[in-house]
Amino acid sequence: MTSPPPSDPGLPDAELLRLDHQVCFSLQAASRAFGGVYRDALKELGLTYPQYLAMMVLWEHGPLPVKTIGERLHLDSGTLSPLLKRLESAGLVRRERSPEDERSVIVHLTEAGTGLRERALSVPRTILGATGLSVQEVLALQETLARLTDSLSRAGRTG
Template identity: 75%
Template sequence: MPDVPDAELLRLDHQVCFSLHAASRAFGGVYRDALKDLGLTYPQYLAMLVLWEDGPQPVKAIGERLRLDSGTLSPLLKRLETAGLVRRERSAADERSVTVQLTDAGSELRERALPVPRRILSSTGMTVEEILTLQGLLGRLTGALDEAQ
């Protein structure tokens, strides 16, 4: 938008960050409903997705994958442990490292979570192809913003 005056660019409707923020909040509401029966919050669901996909992981690896710091991730994992879905264990080799693994209940919850992605996709009103295109664009955006820091 090189020919657009700076004052016009300053409008809320022109802020891509606000569009992403609004979409994220809308997703939050849809996920809240979809995850209610599983007893998970959206951030807990993301952590469970990592464990279902990759198996036991150090807390640090989960944080890197989810782009969460340990101050946010540790209480989240503690709540999952209290719910009986995961187990946290200190590494014998490195006492500073904590590994998280699913319990039987956490593994079994995966089956109940299987309908969630289709429910969310349906809520978007978009086709699978549109979602894949959007994910690609958001991946490029995230990479560019990471580089800009």
């Protein structure tokens, strides 16, 4: 017989199987709630949440290869390419083949895309206010979620 893992809450298996004891369900519910708040906050900007994330990466780092944007956002090219096409159609970014490597596409902000950053400055505070958490609580939650993501990623690679 194996001993329970150190994180075992001491609950019987039948109790652990309850929906309200599933951390994944809690995260999914929180994610859906965040989605609604972001949808409202981003409506004025004309962006979806994934588009907003891509714009944030470009506002922070400037022109980047599509591959790097995908790595930063944990998105594959099949998901990222249509998202970038929509941003390009909206006049917020332009995509160009890299002169150094024709296989690589570099994404640049347009003047409109750069200007949108100013209008987006209020979004993080709006979201922070909606959480009902202090800045310290949000930072602690982000740290916990980063550890959780690392652990689950390692488990997924070895499992």
